[in-house]
Amino acid sequence: MAGRLFVRRRDGRIEVRLNDAGREMAREAFGHVLAAEVDPEHDWHASLNAPINPGSDVDDPLAVFNRQHDVTSNVELAVATLNEEFLNDAEAWAWLCSLQVALRAFITAKGLLSADRLEESDEGTRDYIKTLQILLFALADVM
Amino acid sequence: MPSVKPLRVSDETQNATQTATLTERPWNVVVWDDPVTPMSVVVVIFRKIFGYPNNKATQLMLTVHHEGRAIVWSGPLERAQGYCVKLQVAGLLATIEQDS
Numbered sequence: 001m002a003g004r005l006f007v008r009r010r011d012g013r014i015e016v017r018l019n020d021a022g023r024e025m026a027r028e029a030f031g032h033v034l035a036a037e038v039d040p041e042h043d044w045h046a047s048l049n050a051p052i053n054p055g056s057d058v059d060d061p062l063a064v065f066n067r068q069h070d071v072t073s074n075v076e077l078a079v080a081t082l083n084e085e086f087l088n089d090a091e092a093w094a095w096l097c098s099l100q101v102a103l104r105a106f107i108t109a110k111g112l113l114s115a116d117r118l119e120e121s122d123e124g125t126r127d128y129i130k131t132l133q134i135l136l137f138a139l140a141d142v143m
Numbered sequence: 144m145p146s147v148k149p150l151r152v153s154d155e156t157q158n159a160t161q162t163a164t165l166t167e168r169p170w171n172v173v174v175w176d177d178p179v180t181p182m183s184v185v186v187v188i189f190r191k192i193f194g195y196p197n198n199k200a201t202q203l204m205l206t207v208h209h210e211g212r213a214i215v216w217s218g219p220l221e222r223a224q225g226y227c228v229k230l231q232v233a234g235l236l237a238t239i240e241q242d243s
Contacts, residue, residue, distance in 0.1 A: 050231060050236065051238060052224060052228065052239060053227075053240070055240060055241070063225070063228050066228050067228045070228070070229075071232050074232065093191065096184065096188075096233070097232060097233045098234075099234075100184060100188075101232075101233075103179055103180065103234065104177065104179075104234045104235075107177065107178070107179050112178070112179070113177060114178060117178075118179065129179055133179065136180075136184050137181045137183060137184070140181060140183040143191075
């Protein structure tokens with residue numbers, strides 16, 4: 001892949017150098033996170049509602065509420081800044097969290113929780129994962 | 144000088160709470176490995192959420208990678224729960240457990 005996808009500028013802002021296809025992929029991932037948060041039937045919903053304390057039958061409702069609120073806030077900020085040329089640190093953090101939530105939810109929904117299962121998955125699935133990883137790696141590199 | 148009413152019951156309750164807090168086993172925040180999350184992303188998340196320096200964040204990330212899990216913070220239940228939620232919001236597989 002030619003060039004860097006995100007560049008930290010001297011003024012502290014992060015320049016987004018994604019092309020239309022890259023932004024469209026991010027838009028799609030963010031859209032799935034937003035939908036999965038409110039739709040129990042969505043494939044990604046279970047991943048967004050993972051147990052906090054597996055030793056307890058029920059998680060603290062306040063903690064569950066806080067998680068839902070923060071995931072939604074992050075992804076809404078990420079969607080709102082999808083077409084921006086520059087991100088500040090808070091916006092870049094919202095992108096990172098939302099992309100990582102999308103990546104984890106995707107592999108959880110597909111049952112790809114081990115390296116072996118990942119190897120056995122189809123090419124389209126592996127390409128999707130790899131593209132999200134590239135975005136995440138590039139973003140983490142400037143944070 | 145303002146008068147102060149003695150509050151015996153509250154004092155006793157407070158003492159009991161403090162004693163329980165001192166003797167209660169701490170809660171661990173555990174991060175679990177997965178096959179896809181880039182290592183540098185985990186390091187950034189640990190630095191951002193806990194304020195850990197880069198070398199400590201990297202060491203914890205490597206523990207997760209090699210051992211399948213790492214205890215990244217220990218302390219009172221409420222704070223452990225708060226950190227666990229922040230890690231989950233950042234997309235990591237995290238849980239809490241009481242120290243054995």
